[in-house]
Amino acid sequence: MNRSPVLEVKNLTVKFGSDNPVVDAIGFEVHAGETFAIVGESGSGKSITALSVLRLLPVNACVNADEIKLNGVDLLRKAEYELCKIRGRRVALIFQDPMSSLNPVMTVGEQIAEVLRLHFSMTKQAIRQRVIELLTRVEIPEPEKRAGEYPHQLSGGQRQRVMIAIALAGEPDLLIADEPTTALDVTIQAQILALLKAIQQKTGMALWLISHDLALVSTMADRIAVMQKGKIVETGRSASIFQNPTHPYTRKLLDALPSMGSCLGHQREQSPPLLKVDDFKVYYPIRKGIFKRVVGHVRAVDGVGFEIEHGKTLALVGESGCGKTTLGKALLNLIPAYSGRVVMDGIELHKLTGEVLRRKRADIQIVFQDPFSSMNPRMLVSEIIDEGIRALYPEVGAVDRYARVVELLERVDLPPDSAHRYPHEFSGGQRQRICIARALAVQPKMIVCDEPTSALDVSVQAQIIELLKDLQKEQGVSYLFITHDLGVVAEIADEVAVMYRGKIVEHGEVEQVLLNPKNTYTRELLAAVPRLQSKDV
Known part of the structure; x- marks a missing residue:
C-alpha cells in the first residue's frame, strides 16, 4: 500500500495481573484514507486493543509493545499530559453506547465545545459557530436547537451522530469507531455508516472500525484483521477474507451469519x-x-x-x-x-x-x-430463576424449586453450579440464557x-x-x-x-x-x- 501508516502497532501484549494475556503479541497498521477493521466475538480483545493504543486502560493493566506509533510518534514514550493533547486531537474514539458515553448533565453543544476549547484557540462566538457546523455535518436536524438539548432528549441515532461530531471536532488523523452501530436499527445504521464513509472521503482520515458484524464490515472495510482470544488469526484485504477465508475461526464467524434466504422452505401448519x-x-x-x-x-x-x-x-x-x-x-x-x-x-x-x-x-x-439490566445484580441465579415459581406457585417447596432451577439451567446449556453465581459472573450470551430459563420457569x-x-x-x-x-x-x-x-x-x-x-x-x-x-x-x-x-x- 502506497499510503503512509497513520498508526503502527508492533507486538502488543496486554495482561491484567498474573492472568493470561487478553491481547497476545499482535501487530497491525492503519493507513491514511483507508478503513481498517478488527472483527471478533466479545472478549476477543478488540476494545482492549483500542484502549491500549490510547493508553486508557486501568492502572492494573500491564501493556507491553515494541512500539505504538501515531504519525511516527511513539505513544508509549509520551507522558500523560502530552497524551491529553493527542487524544481528541490526532486520534478520536467513538464508543458503542452513546448514552453512557455522553455527559447527562451537559448539553450536546457544551460537550462538542469542550473539545474545541481544549485543542484550539477560539473565541466563544467561533466555538458556537463551529458547534453548529459540526452538528450540520453529521446531519442533525435543527442544529441550533439541538445544541441546547441534553442527550436524553435525542434519539439513539442522533446521540451517535453527536458522538461522531465530538470525535470530528478535533479534526483527527485517525478515528476509532468501537461498535458504533450495534444497537441501532438497520436504516439508522446504514445512515451512520454512510455518514462515516462520506466524512472519511472528504477529510482523508484513517478509520479503524471495531465490530462483530461481518456483513457491516464487508460494506466498509478495505482491510480486515480477525481476532480470537487475544490473537490476530487472519489478516487480509476485505475480498480475500470473505471469498477465501483461511482460518477455521473466520469460517465459523461467516457460517454463523443469519441468511435472508433461510426463510425458503419454511413449512407452516394451520x-x-x-x-x-x-x-x-x-x-x-x-x-x-x-x-x-x-x-x-x-x-x-x-x-x-x-x-x-x-x-x-x-x-x-x-x-x-x-x-x-x-x-x-x-x-x-x-x-x-x-x-x-x-x-x-x-x-x-x-x-x-x-x-x-x-x-x-x-x-x-x-x-x-x-x-444484565433485567436481572437483580444482588440475587443469585437460582433466586432469579425461581422467583416466578415462588410468586405464582407458592405451594411448590424449596427442594422442588431448586430441582426445577437445575433442570432449566441444563436445558439452556448452562452447568448446574451456575445457580450459585451472580449475573456479573457470566458473559452476555450466558446471561441471556439465564433470562430464557427464568421465562421458562413458569411453563x-x-x-x-x-x-x-x-x-x-x-x-x-x-x-x-x-x-x-x-x-x-x-x-x-x-x-x-x-x-x-x-x-x-x-x-x-x-x-x-x-x-x-x-x-x-x-x-x-x-x-x-x-x-x-x-x-x-x-x-x-x-x-x-x-x-x-x-x-x-
Whole structure:
C-alpha cells in the first residue's frame, strides 16, 4: 500500500495481573484514507486493543509493545499530559453506547465545545459557530436547537451522530469507531455508516472500525484483521477474507451469519390461534397549560391486529420508536393499553384483574434486550430463576424449586453450579440464557422476545436462536419476536409483521415479506440491511 501508516502497532501484549494475556503479541497498521477493521466475538480483545493504543486502560493493566506509533510518534514514550493533547486531537474514539458515553448533565453543544476549547484557540462566538457546523455535518436536524438539548432528549441515532461530531471536532488523523452501530436499527445504521464513509472521503482520515458484524464490515472495510482470544488469526484485504477465508475461526464467524434466504422452505401448519390481538392501541396523553389539560395523544400503537398460533413465531420488525416494544409490554399489561382486545386461549387478558391476572401471567412471559439490566445484580441465579415459581406457585417447596432451577439451567446449556453465581459472573450470551430459563420457569405458552440477540456476537446470536427453536419444538411455546434484524427474522420466524409509526404496514409469511415485499417502507428496511460484500483485491 502506497499510503503512509497513520498508526503502527508492533507486538502488543496486554495482561491484567498474573492472568493470561487478553491481547497476545499482535501487530497491525492503519493507513491514511483507508478503513481498517478488527472483527471478533466479545472478549476477543478488540476494545482492549483500542484502549491500549490510547493508553486508557486501568492502572492494573500491564501493556507491553515494541512500539505504538501515531504519525511516527511513539505513544508509549509520551507522558500523560502530552497524551491529553493527542487524544481528541490526532486520534478520536467513538464508543458503542452513546448514552453512557455522553455527559447527562451537559448539553450536546457544551460537550462538542469542550473539545474545541481544549485543542484550539477560539473565541466563544467561533466555538458556537463551529458547534453548529459540526452538528450540520453529521446531519442533525435543527442544529441550533439541538445544541441546547441534553442527550436524553435525542434519539439513539442522533446521540451517535453527536458522538461522531465530538470525535470530528478535533479534526483527527485517525478515528476509532468501537461498535458504533450495534444497537441501532438497520436504516439508522446504514445512515451512520454512510455518514462515516462520506466524512472519511472528504477529510482523508484513517478509520479503524471495531465490530462483530461481518456483513457491516464487508460494506466498509478495505482491510480486515480477525481476532480470537487475544490473537490476530487472519489478516487480509476485505475480498480475500470473505471469498477465501483461511482460518477455521473466520469460517465459523461467516457460517454463523443469519441468511435472508433461510426463510425458503419454511413449512407452516394451520392451527387455532393461541393469541389474537384486535384494534390494539396504546396512546400517551399530551398535556399543556397550567392545569395540564389533555390536548392530544401520542399514538405509540395505533390499531394493531394480528394472531399467533400455538408453537409458531411472529416477528415484529421496524425502527426505534415505531411502537414494537411498547406493544410487547402492553400485551403483558406491563404498561396500560388505551383500547382494543387481547385474547389468549379464549380469555380476554385486559379484562383480568387481581389474582386472576397474576395467575394468567404464567402463560405469557418476556425476555428483554439487555439481560444484565433485567436481572437483580444482588440475587443469585437460582433466586432469579425461581422467583416466578415462588410468586405464582407458592405451594411448590424449596427442594422442588431448586430441582426445577437445575433442570432449566441444563436445558439452556448452562452447568448446574451456575445457580450459585451472580449475573456479573457470566458473559452476555450466558446471561441471556439465564433470562430464557427464568421465562421458562413458569411453563408459559408464549414468550415475548424483545430484541434478545441484538447486542450479541453472531456466533452467540446463532446459539440463542437455535436454543429458542429447539425449545419451541420440544415444548410448543410460541414467540412474539421483536427485532430490527431482518436476517434473524429469516432464521426463526414463521410470519413477520412490519411496524411503522404505530401501525402494521405489512404482514405475511416470512418468505413473502422478505423476498417479495409489497410496502415501500418494508422495501426500504430490506435495502438498508448490510450484506456481505467483497471489494476488488
